[in-house]
Amino acid sequence: MGAPSAPAGVADPQRAWQNWTLNCQGCHRIDGSGDAQTAPSLAGIVAQFLLVPGGREYLARVPGVATSPFSDADLAELLNWMLWRFDAADLPADFKPYTAEEMHALRAAPLRLEANAQRTALLETLKRQRSP
Numbered sequence: 001m002g003a004p005s006a007p008a009g010v011a012d013p014q015r016a017w018q019n020w021t022l023n024c025q026g027c028h029r030i031d032g033s034g035d036a037q038t039a040p041s042l043a044g045i046v047a048q049f050l051l052v053p054g055g056r057e058y059l060a061r062v063p064g065v066a067t068s069p070f071s072d073a074d075l076a077e078l079l080n081w082m083l084w085r086f087d088a089a090d091l092p093a094d095f096k097p098y099t100a101e102e103m104h105a106l107r108a109a110p111l112r113l114e115a116n117a118q119r120t121a122l123l124e125t126l127k128r129q130r131s132p
Helices: 013-023 046-049 053-060 070-090 102-106 115-130
Strands: none
Touching: 013 046, 013 070, 046 053, 046 115, 053 070, 053 102, 053 115, 070 102
16 A cells, blocks of 8 residues: 555655755654644644634744745645645645745745744634534
8 A cells, every 4th residue: 555645735745755854843843743842733733723714824924934945835835745744634625735826925924922822822713613
């Protein structure tokens, strides 16, 4: 049985993995588990941000994403790959991959000190949505 194919928006999974390894893995760890002292976990949670208003934008505007040295196209590919790699189970069925154009617009207004507060608010919204 072969490895699952990459989702739409990931032209080269090997390149996306290399970009992850060289630029993201140091803080988010190889398995995406993160560390409370360095970077939040992505594993089993990152795609859930797509389920709440403002979550999609948040993922593209967090400092490590928005201010990365990547081109808009490579950044879109990397973010699409991360969603698939670390939380494929929560990817919405109607997921539309990030594009270079979308990344360009979103990263023009990077989050700074407010990133943690926004993350907390988005997670609270998600929790409320899932409460009976």
